[in-house]
Amino acid sequence: MRLLLLFLFISCAYGLQLKADRKAHWQTGNPNHGPFYGQPEQVHLSYGGDPSRVIVTWLTFDDTLSTTVEYGESDNLDLSANGNCSLFVDGGQRQTKRYIHRVMLENIKAGVKYYYHVGSEFGWSSIFTFVGLQPRPEGGYRFAVYGDMGNINARSLGKIQKLSQKRDFDMVLHVGDFAYDMYEKEGRFGDEFMRQIEPIAAYIPYMTVVGNHEEAYNFSHYINRFYMPDSDHSLFYSFDIGPVHVVGFSSEFYFYTKYGWDQIGNQWNWLLKDLQKAEKNRKNVPWIVTMAHKPMYCSDFYADDCKLYESIIRTGLPMTHAYGLENLFYKYGVDLELWAHEHSYERMFPVFNRTVYNGTKEPYVDPPAPVHVVTGSAGCQEQVVPFVKYPPPWSAFRSSLYGFSRMQVFNATHLYFEQVSASGDELIDFFWIVKNRHGRPNQKDKLKLAKYGTQIPMNYCHHESHDCSNSL
Ligand SMILES: [Fe+2]
Numbered sequence: 001m002r003l004l005l006l007f008l009f010i011s012c013a014y015g016l017q018l019k020a021d022r023k024a025h026w027q028t029g030n031p032n033h034g035p036f037y038g039q040p041e042q043v044h045l046s047y048g049g050d051p052s053r054v055i056v057t058w059l060t061f062d063d064t065l066s067t068t069v070e071y072g073e074s075d076n077l078d079l080s081a082n083g084n085c086s087l088f089v090d091g092g093q094r095q096t097k098r099y100i101h102r103v104m105l106e107n108i109k110a111g112v113k114y115y116y117h118v119g120s121e122f123g124w125s126s127i128f129t130f131v132g133l134q135p136r137p138e139g140g141y142r143f144a145v146y147g148d149m150g151n152i153n154a155r156s157l158g159k160i161q162k163l164s165q166k167r168d169f170d171m172v173l174h175v176g177d178f179a180y181d182m183y184e185k186e187g188r189f190g191d192e193f194m195r196q197i198e199p200i201a202a203y204i205p206y207m208t209v210v211g212n213h214e215e216a217y218n219f220s221h222y223i224n225r226f227y228m229p230d231s232d233h234s235l236f237y238s239f240d241i242g243p244v245h246v247v248g249f250s251s252e253f254y255f256y257t258k259y260g261w262d263q264i265g266n267q268w269n270w271l272l273k274d275l276q277k278a279e280k281n282r283k284n285v286p287w288i289v290t291m292a293h294k295p296m297y298c299s300d301f302y303a304d305d306c307k308l309y310e311s312i313i314r315t316g317l318p319m320t321h322a323y324g325l326e327n328l329f330y331k332y333g334v335d336l337e338l339w340a341h342e343h344s345y346e347r348m349f350p351v352f353n354r355t356v357y358n359g360t361k362e363p364y365v366d367p368p369a370p371v372h373v374v375t376g377s378a379g380c381q382e383q384v385v386p387f388v389k390y391p392p393p394w395s396a397f398r399s400s401l402y403g404f405s406r407m408q409v410f411n412a413t414h415l416y417f418e419q420v421s422a423s424g425d426e427l428i429d430f431f432w433i434v435k436n437r438h439g440r441p442n443q444k445d446k447l448k449l450a451k452y453g454t455q456i457p458m459n460y461c462h463h464e465s466h467d468c469s470n471s472l
Contacts, residue, residue, distance in 0.1 A: 015088040015089075015100060015223075015224050017085075018063070018084070018085045018086060020084075022063075022065070024062075024063040024065055026062070034122065035062035035063060035064055036061070036062045037060065037061040038120060038122030039060065039119075039122075039123040040058045040059070040101070040119040040123055040124065040125045041125070041191075041194075041198075042057075042058055042191065042194035042195055042198060042225075043057075043058045043118055043128060043201070044056075044057050044058070044194065044198060044201030044202060045057075045201055045202065045204065045206065046207060046229065047133070047171060047205040048104055048105075048106075048229050049229035049230050049239045049240075051108070051134065051241070052106060052107055052110075053105065053106055054105045054130065055102060055103070055104055055105075055227050055229070056069050056083075056103045056118055057100065057101065057102050057103075057227050058101050058119075059098050059099065059100055059191070059194070059225075060122075060123070061097070061098060062097075062099065063085070063087075064085075064101075064119070064121075064122045066082065066120045067083045067101040067102070067103060067120065068080055068082050069118050070116065070118075070124075071105065071114050071115060071116035071117075072114065072115060075115045077116065077127075081103050082103065083101060083102045083103030084101075084102055085099055085101050086099075086100050086102075087100075088224035090183070090220075091220065092186040092187060093186070094186045096186050098224070100224050100225070101118065103118070110132045110134035111131065112132045113129055113131050114130055114131070115127050115129050116129070116130070128202040128203060129203065130202075130203055130204065133171075133205075135242055136408075138410065139408075139410035139411045140242045140243060140244075140410045141170040141171065141241055141242050141244075141408070141409065142168070142170050142171075142406060143169060143170065143171050143172070143173050143408070144163070144169040144172045144173070145173045145291075145373075145375055145404065145405040145407050146160075146172075146173075146340070146375050146376070146404035146405060147174065147175035147176050147177055147211065147339075147340020147341065147375060147378065148211070148340050148343055148376040148377070148378055148382075149174070149379055149380060150179055150193075150379065150381055150382075151192050152180065152381040153381045154378065154379045154380070155379030155422035155423070156378040156402060156403060156404045157196060157378075157379070158423065159404075159422060160172070160378075161199040161200050164199070164201075164203050164204050165200075167203070169204060169406065170205075170241075171205045171207060171241070172201070172204060172206045173207050173246070173407075174206065174208045175209055175291050175292070175376070176208075176209050176211025176214070176251075176293030176294075177211035177212065177213040177340065177341065177380070178208075178214065179192070179213070180213055180380050180381055180382065181213045181214070181216060181221075182214060182216075182221035183216035183221050190221045207228065207246070207248065208222070208234065209248040209249065209250065209291050210222045210234075210250045210293065211252065211340065211341065212256075212293065212341070214252070218259045219252070219259075223235065228248065235249070235263075235267070236248065236249040236250060236267050236270055236271070240285045243285060243286055243287050244288075244289055244409045245278045245288045246290075247289070247290045248290075248292070249267055249271060249290070250267060250292065250293075251292040251293045251313050251339075252293065252294070253267055254294075254312045254313060255305075264317070264323050265322075265323060268323040268325075272328065275328070275334075276332075279333075279439070279440075282438055282439055286412045286438040287335050287336070287409055287412075287415060288332065288333065288334045288438075289335060289336045289337075289338060290334055290336075291337075291339070292313075292338075293340055293341050294313055294341045295311075295313070295337075295339030295340075295342065295374045296313050296314035296325070296337070296372065297311075297314075297374075297394050298342045298374055299346065299388050299392050299394075299462055299463075300385045300387045300388070300400075301387060301463075304341060304342070306341075307462075313325055327353075329370055330353070330369060330370060331440060333439045335371065335438065336370065336371050336372075336373070337372045337373070338373055339373065339376075340375055341374070342374050342376050342385060343376050343377055343383065343384045344374065344377050344387065344398065344399065344400050345373075345374065345375050345376075345377050345397075345398070345399045345400075345405070345429065346387075346397070347371075347373050347395075347417075347431060348371065348373065348374075348394045348395060349394055349395075350364070350367035350368060350369040350371050351369055351372065351394045352368075352370065354458075355449055355453040355454070355456070356394045356454045356456065357448070357449055357452055358396070358453070359451075365434045366434065366435060366436055366437065367433065367435075368446065368448040368449040369441070369445075369449055373417065375404065375419065377399070377402050377422075378403075378404050379422060384400045385400060386400055387400065392456075392462035393454045393456055394456070397429050397431075399419060401421060401426075401428060402421070402422035403426075403428055404419070404420065404422065405417060405418065405419050405420075406418050412435075413435055413436060414432060415434075416432055417432075418430035418431075
């Protein structure tokens with residue numbers, strides 16, 4: 001299995017993969033020529049799909065001919081690993097070239113602190129550290145979760161940087177929309193964003209999904225700059241960590257069909273296979289958490305697809321309802337669905353097919369349907385958004401304050417989730433999901449949902465754009 005994964009890693013095709021025996025453009029015969037800019041920058045880690053594997057990615061603005069991480073359990077850095085390099089040409093007028101370097105570190109020991117730097121003979125980064133992933137003493141792993149963080153007005157950035165370096169989190173899940181936008185100014189916005197997250201991502205894995213702000217040039221800035229495990233595009237992928245199976249996918253395929261329709265079906269088929277596989281492994285990895293950018297449910301004033309009765313993400317393509325995701329995720333008993341895009345925080349009651357499980361005192365104890373959370377208030381220049389006046393039945397808690405979420409999956413039964421302020425110590429919201437059983441909803445779940453659920457009629461309006469009043 002390991003050999004297979006390694007092969008997949010080496011043979012994948014991000015940008016133009018450069019051959020190991022290539023000649024750089026500056027190798028002209030003139031002994032005084034060298035790379036124009038070989039200094040590594042924008043160093044970031046991602047999870048290699050197993051706690052023993054860490055992927056290190058960085059960028060140079062010129063070809064350095066080699067791609068190396070020197071690392072070890074002290075700053076002697078007595079180990080080294082080589083990787084590959086690909087050329088990413090920006091779609092802007094200047095066609096700026098960026099050389100993206102990727103190295104897979106293997107046999108990383110749980111709980112051991114590693115020191116590392118990256119580069120080549122033409123320049124090395126500063127020394128960073130990471131700790132091999134291992135469950136926390138109280139159980140499981142802790143994640144920072146947020147979307148919609150830009151270069152400008154990145155309100156949560158400082159706090160997340162500080163907490164990451166203190167290892168308050170084990171991993172970041174960034175649920176789409178970066179930089180606003182990465183392609184701007186010939187990609188310099190993307191460079192600046194990757195520099196600003198380096199104090200986070202050089203220390204803990206930074207896991208991502210794509211948002212609408214990454215759309216330019218067919219999402220190529222996202223695809224080239226991030227590297228997610230077991231995927232050659234980072235657009236849809238999954239991994240297990242402790243008791244949770246995390247599935248990342250693109251909501252944007254449904255909206256940017258100018259890049260092709262096949263991507264919707266390809267991804268949907270992949271999701272189906274992935275959930276089938278995860279179902280077989282549910283005894284070992286009981287929780288399934290999905291993440292994608294544009295939500296199915298929301299109630300903020302400027303809401304997009306999620307303000308519609310028939311959100312495309314929820315119910316699929318118009319008329320045919322092909323590739324809808326709500327039925328699929330319900331069928332396979334997805335526990336929690338993480339979203340962003342709306343610049344707010346909103347926790348939903350368990351909900352399926354417009355039936356909201358809000359009629360009990362403990363809606364998150366053995367919920368008979370998936371729980372949704374929108375967490376898109378990390379901070380960007382587009383500011384946070386207000387909510388519609390009357391919360392619709394699916395909305396359990398709403399906040400328009402800047403902030404981000406933290407999640408800890410303690411064990412097979414308990415998942416903790418909270419929303420904290422962008423700075424300071426304010427706890428905005430928290431809740432536990434307690435599950436004594438994971439898997440497909442059974443007859444008992446269906447009866448519970450019917451008995452305690454609120455059925456939302458098709459003519460129910462919660463958004464002023466529908467030109468109707470709240471009458472439920
Ligand atoms: Fe967005």
